[in-house]
Amino acid sequence: MWSLGLLKTMKDPKYMVFSDTKIVMIKDMYPKAEHHFLVLPHEEITNLKKVTEKDIPLLEYMFEKAKQYTSKHFPDVEFKFGYHAQPSMHRLHLHVISKDMNSEFLKNKKHWNSFTTEFFMNSSDILRQLKTSGKIKFPSAAECELMMKRELKCHRCNLVFPTIPKLKQHIRSHRAD
DNA sequence: GTTCTAGAAC
């Protein structure tokens, strides 16, 4: 089953960039930016929906290790850290992705909107919610569907583009900024 | 999650 693919990838030395007793950090097999990693716990947490107050220390640890890794290896690159509201793959995974969004693997509207709308839930927001209310507020399935269908808007300058190829061409032009 | 491809959109 394809949705179990991450469980195999997280054991593959070819993709692993860091691991310890609690977590594994891997390269995303289909990076949606110039740098894109995933941080996964060894603990069998299926997804963000299963996360509760008791997992706060683990989520903080994942976030801290991700920040340590990127600041050490890519001190000049800006990253964002967060979770998809409706992940496709099993095992909780924190996306660690550079803000360029420039990648040959970014091919469709869902790819784009899953990282540039509220579908992407920042790690710091998730932790704040867990600490203040003990739970996480998710967008509904209908809201997620609408977010995925949203217009293609540049995350840097808010310009709107009619197609993915036009958007991608524009995104590349921001690299020289 | 990706690949493939029919047919919509241009």
Next chain:
DNA sequence: GTTCTAGAAC
């Protein structure tokens, strides 16, 4: 005619 999207995958 070509580009591009969107839905099936047994």
